[in-house]
Each structure stands twice: as structure tokens, then as C-alpha cells.
Amino acid sequence: MQFFSHRFAARTAGVNPSAIREILKIVAQPDIISFAGGMPAPELFPAEALRAAAHEAFATPEKTLAALQYGPSEGYLPLRQWLEAQLAAEGIQAPGNNILITTGSQQAIDLVSRIYLDPGDEVVVGNPTFLGALQCFNGFQAKIVTAPTDAHGMKIEALARILENRKPKFIYAIPNFENPTGNSMSEDRKAELYSLARVHGVPILEDDPYGDLYFGATRPSTLKSLDHDNEGVILLRTFSKVLSPGLRVGYAVLPQEVQTRVLPAKQSADLHTTALAQVMIHEYLKTGALEGHLSNIRQVYHRRRDLMLAAMAKHFPTGCHWTKPDGGLFIWVTLPQGLSSAALLEEAIARKVAFIPGQPFYAHGGGENTFRLNFSNASEANIEEGIKRLGEVLRQALLGLGAPVA
Numbered sequence: 001m002q003f004f005s006h007r008f009a010a011r012t013a014g015v016n017p018s019a020i021r022e023i024l025k026i027v028a029q030p031d032i033i034s035f036a037g038g039m040p041a042p043e044l045f046p047a048e049a050l051r052a053a054a055h056e057a058f059a060t061p062e063k064t065l066a067a068l069q070y071g072p073s074e075g076y077l078p079l080r081q082w083l084e085a086q087l088a089a090e091g092i093q094a095p096g097n098n099i100l101i102t103t104g105s106q107q108a109i110d111l112v113s114r115i116y117l118d119p120g121d122e123v124v125v126g127n128p129t130f131l132g133a134l135q136c137f138n139g140f141q142a143k144i145v146t147a148p149t150d151a152h153g154m155k156i157e158a159l160a161r162i163l164e165n166r167k168p169k170f171i172y173a174i175p176n177f178e179n180p181t182g183n184s185m186s187e188d189r190k191a192e193l194y195s196l197a198r199v200h201g202v203p204i205l206e207d208d209p210y211g212d213l214y215f216g217a218t219r220p221s222t223l224k225s226l227d228h229d230n231e232g233v234i235l236l237r238t239f240s241k242v243l244s245p246g247l248r249v250g251y252a253v254l255p256q257e258v259q260t261r262v263l264p265a266k267q268s269a270d271l272h273t274t275a276l277a278q279v280m281i282h283e284y285l286k287t288g289a290l291e292g293h294l295s296n297i298r299q300v301y302h303r304r305r306d307l308m309l310a311a312m313a314k315h316f317p318t319g320c321h322w323t324k325p326d327g328g329l330f331i332w333v334t335l336p337q338g339l340s341s342a343a344l345l346e347e348a349i350a351r352k353v354a355f356i357p358g359q360p361f362y363a364h365g366g367g368e369n370t371f372r373l374n375f376s377n378a379s380e381a382n383i384e385e386g387i388k389r390l391g392e393v394l395r396q397a398l399l400g401l402g403a404p405v406a
């Protein structure tokens with residue numbers, strides 16, 4: 001007699017563990033050069049500064065209490081105030097009660113889904129888009145409507161047709177250095193997207209984990225900075241990519257009515273995000289060290305991107321195409337039709353190199369000939385060697401197709 005298996009909620013059927021996290025388990029062996037995860041460079045974690053911040057978190061009775069006791073569901077007030085000032089400097093007005101500290105931005109996607117999505121509700125996403133968001137929307141039995149994209153994000157005319165014919169609960173967008181393609185919306189596209197959504201009264205869930213990892217002169221803007229009345233956009237940010245994903249701290253900038261509705265969902269999920277991590281991050285931010293750290297990781301990631309692009313140009317056969325992102329962590333590769341990146345991954349792992357096949361990033365299938373490469377996590381020597389090995393795998397595969405290989 002099975003006590004458990006026939007009692008699962010219907011919404012859990014067909015929701016599988018993330019394909020990425022399953023691959024990451026396989027490629028975690030130390031002798032594999034992995035371009036798979038979206039992980040920061042471990043040698044660049046500001047471990048000493050965070051150790052000092054952890055020490056500071058216990059330096060007074062007030063901070064010790066805040067770090068160890070149950071805390072407010074909205075998050076640690078000094079951290080929210082610091083973020084409020086930071087956002088104001090970017091032109092985003094977010095008086096403290098509109099900021100919610102979340103357990104990574106993954107939780108924020110989940111919380112927003114919880115309060116907006118009934119089974120069958122529609123959500124518009126780019127195609128491809130972040131797998132963790134697709135997994136979440138599917139888990140709430142949403143109907144995912146894909147908007148076609150080009151190198152600047154969702155195509156506005158196609159999106160306009162979707163919004164004329166459907167009533168989605170929200171549009172999920174990653175305007176800056178998106179996961180998985182590395183592409184960014186142009187400033188014009190951002191303005192067009194914002195006005196179109198506004199005209200149709202559809203809110204935007206803006207996910208911006210990578211905006212601080214820009215290689216140009218300035219930080220790219222957000223849709224939220226266009227949202228002067230704080231009515232049309234929920235902005236999600238995280239410390240995962242800029243500081244440490246293990247701390248699991250992110251934040252959402254929410255319209256007031258959303259904040260009111262989301263708090264019970266946050267309480268039901270975890271009461272509040274780990275207080276010690278929040279106090280530590282606030283102590284770290286107070287020292288002013290983040291700017292220097294960011295400028296350091298931007299420089300290193302920029303160099304790694306350059307190295308990876310140069311190695312790809314050298315080792316990848318003709319017929320393969322890829323994006324040239326101006327920031328973030330990812331390059332997106334498109335192979336000639338007929339090649340399956342999932343099948344090639346097996347070959348690649350046999351040669352001790354790994355990537356993430358692209359198909360899981362497509363809500364309704366497709367993209368079998370695409371894959372994602374991460375350039376932040378591997379050393380410079382491993383980037384050259386790993387791309388060389390991948391180039392060999394691709395050449396073999398093209399020969400197998402009978403294609404001329406240059």
C-alpha cells in the first residue's frame with residue numbers, strides 16, 4: 001500500500017528537478033572543466049571582508065540580537081534603508097516599506113507567482129528564458145506564453161499582438177545580460193516594453209541579477225527606473241552574483257499593494273530571510289567595499305569573456321554562432337541544425353568539459369541545437385583548454401553530419 005504516492009497535489013505532476021542542477025551534480029568532479037553553472041569565481045569571493053562583517057554582526061548586543069533572534073518578515077531594517085538610499089541614487093524611489101528582503105531572487109519569483117498565479121493563468125516570457133522562472137511558473141500551473149526575441153530582447157510588435165489577444169497576469173523579463181543568452185535590451189526597447197505593458201495595464205516582473213556586471217562604462221538601466229509611480233514594475237535583485245550565492249539574500253522592490261499581499265506568502269514560506277546573512281551583508285555594505293569588489297569582478301569577468309570569445313573564434317568550427325554579451329556571466333551558442341547539444345554533452349563530459357544544453361530554457365521545446373557557456377567560473381588557462389576540447393567535440397559532431405568542417 002502506497003501511503004504517499006497517490007496523494008501528491010496535481011500541480012506537482014510533471015514538474016521535474018531543474019535540468020541544470022542535475023547536470024551540475026554530474027559535472028562537479030574536480031577534473032572536469034565546467035562552463036555549466038552560473039557561478040561567480042570562487043577565488044574572488046571577498047571572504048576576508050565577509051569574515052570581518054560576520055565578526056561585526058556580533059559586535060554589539062543590538063546587532064547580536066538582530067542576527068540571532070526572529071526578525072521582521074520584510075527584512076532587516078538597516079539593510080532595507082541602505083538599499084533604499086542606493087536605489088534612490090539610481091533614480092528608483094523605494095521608501096523602506098516597498099523593499100522586501102528575499103531568500104535569493106528565486107524566492108521572489110516564487111512569492112510573486114504565489115500571489116498572482118491561479119492554474120491556467122498566463123505569464124509572458126522571452127524565448128528562451130531563465131529555467132528557474134519557468135520551473136516556478138509551471139509549478140503554479142500557469143500557461144506560459146512565449147514572446148519571440150531578437151538580440152535586444154522581446155520583439156515589441158510580437159508582444160503587442162500577444163497583449164492585444166490575451167490577458168496575462170504579468171510579463172517576466174530579464175532586460176540586462178539575460179540568462180541564458182547574455183543579450184540585453186537596448187534602452188529604446190526598454191522604454192517601448194514599459195509603455196506597451198503600461199498601455200495594456202500588464203505588470204512587469206523585472207529580474208535584474210546581472211545588471212551590476214557590466215563591461216561598458218556605466219550600469220545599464222532598469223525598467224523600474226521608468227516606473228515613476230511605482231505601479232507597473234516589480235524589480236528583483238540579488239547579492240548572489242555580485243557577492244555570494246551561498247548567503248541566499250536578494251530583494252524585491254514592490255508596489256505598496258503588492259508588498260501588503262506578499263508578506264503573508266513570505267511568512268508562510270520562511271517567516272523571514274536568514275537574519276545573520278542580512279546583518280552580515282549590511283555590515284559589509286557599510287564599509288563601502290562593494291564598489292571596489294564590483295569593479296574587480298567586472299574586470300576579471302570582462303577578461304574571461306574576451307578570452308572565451310577569442311578561444312571560440314579559434315577552435316569552434318564554422319557554422320556555429322554565438323552571442324557577444326557586454327556583461328553578465330553567459331555566452332549562448334547556436335549550432336547548425338541537426339546537432340543536439342544534449343547528445344554532445346555526453347561527448348563533452350567524456351573529454352572532461354561541460355556546458356548546459358539550451359533546450360530546457362525554452363518553455364515549449366525547441367533549441368536542441370543551442371547551449372549556454374559560463375565564463376566567470378573557470379580560470380583563464382581552463383577557458384582556453386576547455387574551449388579547445390569543446391571545439392574538438394563540435395568538429396567530430398559536424399563530421400558525423402557529413403558537413404564540411406573548417
Ligand SMILES: Cc1ncc(COP(=O)(O)O)c(C=O)c1O
Nearest residue numbers: 038104105106130179238240250
Ligand atoms: C535570471 C535569474 N534570476 C534569478 C536567479 C536566482 O538567483 P538567486 O541566487 O538570487 O536566487 C538566477 C540565478 O541564476 C538568474 O539567472
